[in-house]
Every structure is written in structure tokens, then in C-alpha cells.
Amino acid sequence: MNSVKIEDLRKKYGSVNALDGLNITVESGSVFGFLGPNGAGKTTTLRILAGLAQADSGSIFFGEQNITKSGTAQKDRLGYLPEEPAFYAWMSPREYLDYVGKIFKLDAKERRQRVDQLLEQSGLKEAAKRHIGGFSRGMRQRLGIAQALMNHPSILLLDEPVSALDPAGRKEVLEMIESLGRECTVIMSSHILADVERVCDTVGIINKGKLITQAKKEDLMDRYAIPALELTTGNGSAAQMPEWKLRLEKLPGVTGVTVEGYSFHLAVKDVHTAQQEIMQDALAHNTTFEKLEVVKPSLEDIFMQLTGSQK
């Protein structure tokens, strides 16, 4: 297992600063959640780590070794899954995994065992001899994860690993990623904050190519423990919810509103003031609700607060 250290990484595309002095340290054996809005620089960072793009300046260390300019040498210990994994349509998953095993110079016996194991683990055993060209996006994603694990990587880079999966597949893959933290260092980017919250022990939030914050998930929750309320409206209020949301957003004590089913999740400045404002608003507009309770802030609240994605 290796730790990963990124120092002052910079990358420009034309006049756009994709990475603007990014600094990240990922401890050995941790599952690191890499968060940021679209265009924040997550994919660029992972592509540089995977050796598919070059930084303009800065350094990358795997353990003690500076791998910034080490060519293919560091790739022996890497596993990489891009956001949209692409395969040779004419190959079967068994052939593809075998090909990857050969690239990692695994001997024939080891390759066969590992391929069988990964096909089983990724739920592709039944489709092992089918052409990948006929696979669904979810099947490709699972094959993508399998190929990233072929060499028992010490560092695993996953770019949106569950974005194409159905709920059951997502659950399985997230459990797998969680368990991998014991075997290797995982860096996972995702825009699904609930997934990061569920499997990652450390979280880094970047925006405009810079690290905004990085901490253990629990520390982050404590540090940015912004008060939050949950307002449950009940089934009959669906039609009123859009208008109600607009009213809630205008309340002085409320800093952010998200809708989840029949509930509003409210980031607030002060719990008591916000509670009073919400109840007064409900009375004034003759609106009823089932429940108004204080809740623990979610990673989404923190993310929205830090990236300025709120009102």
C-alpha cells in the first residue's frame, strides 16, 4: 500500500486553469472521496495520476517515490477506472482481463485464477464469453472495475465508479470499494455525495483546481457542523411544494433548501430563529406539515456551503 501526495499541481488548458496549485495528501490504506462541482479538476487530477496527462508543474509522490516523470514504472501498482470505461467490442471480458493480466506480466496460471475471481466478483461470469460490444453500460462499468483490480493495485483511482450502475449494482460496488480500503489506497471521485459519505473515510473538496478542504469525514462533519432542519410536509402537500420552497428560501434564517421526496432539507443560520420563521410562515399561509426536526448536517450541506452552490 502507498500513500499519495500531490504538491502544487498545475495544469492549464489554453487560458483555463484546470489545476491551480492543488495540494492533497492521501494516507496509505484510506478511501479518499474526491468531491467537486463539474469542471473542478477531479478528472484531470486522476488522469495525471494515471499517467494519461502531464502536469505543467508540481510533484506527485507514491509513498516516498516522486513519480512525476517516471514514465510507465509507477503503473505496475496502479489500478485506474475512467468515468466511461471503453473496451474492444470484439473481445470477451475473459479475453480482455487476460490481456490486462499479460500487460502486468502475470503468469498463465495466476492470470486464469485472477480472471475467474474477478469475473465472479463483478457478476460477469455468465457473460464471460460474450462480446463486450453487446454489454450494457452497467456491465461495462463492472468490467471496468474488474480490470482496475487485475494487478492487486496498491493505489486505485476510480473516476465516478458507480455512476452507470443500478441501485443494486451500486450497493455491491460501494461495498466492494469500502472493503478495498483494507488492501489498497483508494481515490474515488464522485458527484453522488451520499456514496462518498457512505464509503470514504477521508474527503477532499476541490473547486476551480484548488483544494478547498481535506479532512477525515467525521472531522469535516464536526468542523462544518452547520445547523440543519428537516421539514416533512406529508403526501397531500406535493402541489404546494415548489411555491413553498421559494418562500422558505426567502426566509432570513435559512441559507439553503433542498427537496427530498416530501421533505425539505434546510441549512440554517440558527436553529431556533429558523424554526420560528418557518412556523410563522406556515401559519401565515395556512400550510400544515407533519414534522420539523433538527438533523445532523450531511456531506452535501458541507459541500454546498464550501463550493458556494447555495443561495
Next chain:
Amino acid sequence: MNFMTALNKEFLEQRRTRKFLIALVVLVLFGMTSPLMAKMIPQIMTLVPGGEAFAGLIPDPTINDAVAQYIKNVTQFGVLLALVFSMGAMAVEKDKGTAAMILSKPMPRGSFLLAKFASLALTFIIAVVIAGVAAYYYTYFLFGELNILNWLTLNGLIILYLLVYVAITLLYSTLTRTQYVAIGLSFGTLIVLGILGGLPGFGSNFPDALISDASMIMSGTPVTHWTGLWVSLGIIILSLGAAWLAFRKQEL
């Protein structure tokens, strides 16, 4: 060595995607039919309405006509296949993302690129060799014996000629992200090299000289000027070198 791993995969791809079969069928078909066509031209002319008058004007076909027909057919269709097979070799892999998947692993970019050239070269070598055997067999029965050493040299020059265009198209395929741009540029280069090769005196320094060298060898005329061969080898090496230099820095 990862070059062999990549080469095995590339050659398997040539077979699975039928490129190998197409090259084999097209070139062998022309190898077989070229001597036949040379032999049958006078008879074919008599079948065309009004063609009887011309049939008498056509001299009796010779072994040189069969060889000329073979060289013309195999190089023309061979170059077309070389361009079509090579145009997407790099561009499609970069565009689809399959190259990124493989090159994030310990596969050197040089091996990845060279394996593509080597597998295409292997396809054309095998196809031309079998086409050459077929053409030799039919020519032997229809016209008589050919000098085997000269025949081998002729086919070697044809292969080299085709590989020039494989290498050039691979370079364009590496420099662009679209296979259609690559084949367009290759066609342009084919035309330019063809024009340059047709210039009196100067033309013998270009790849087209390989074709005229091949004809001269078969007709028993000694070739004294091998510049075209060295230039062709140079173009192959330079194209592959330039493709590697460009590919090594490319972002995937």
C-alpha cells in the same frame, strides 16, 4: 515483453474484425486473376460488340504482361487497403478511450504504436506472399517459368511500397483524432508522392520507383539506382518516429 503482448492482441484484432481475411481475399484474388486477365484479354475483346476489329491489333500476351498486370492490381488495391486499415488504428483508440484504458497500465506507448504497425505489416506480408504464390502458379501454367529470385524481390518491393503508406497513415492517425482526417491526409500524400514519382529523372527518388524497379527486375533489366528503396525505408522510419514523438506527449 509488452510489445509481443500488444502485437498478439493487434493481430487477433486483424483476424476478428476480418481485416486479415479481406486483405487475403482481395490480394490473392488479384494474384490469381492477373495472369488470367493478361492471357484472356484478346479473347475478351472478341466478346465485346465491335471488339473483333481491335482483337487483331492486340499483340499476343507475354509473361511480362502477366507480371505488369499483377504489379498494377496488387499495388493499387493494396494501397487502398493499407489506407483504410490504418486510418483508424490510432485515431479511433484515442477517440473511444480504449487507448487510455491500456496505457494507464505498464504498456509503453512505443510498444503500443509499433505493435499496430507490425500487425498491419504482418497482414500485408502474409497476404502478398500468398497472392505472389497464386500469381506465380497461374503465370507458370499460362505463360511459363518465372525467375524465382526476381519474383521474390518483386514481391518484397511491393510489400515495402504498401508499408510506406501504412506508416504514413499511422502517423496521420496518431496526429489526428478522426480517422477520416487521417485517410484524407494519406490520400493527399499518395497523390503528391505519385506526382513527384512521375517527374522525369527526379521521380526515381520516391516510393513509386519501387514499382518501376519491380517491373525492371522481372523484365531482366538491372536496377542500378536504389534511391527509391532507401527513401521508402526512410519514410517508414521517419513516419513511425514522428508518430512516436507525437504520441508520447499526447493526452488521452
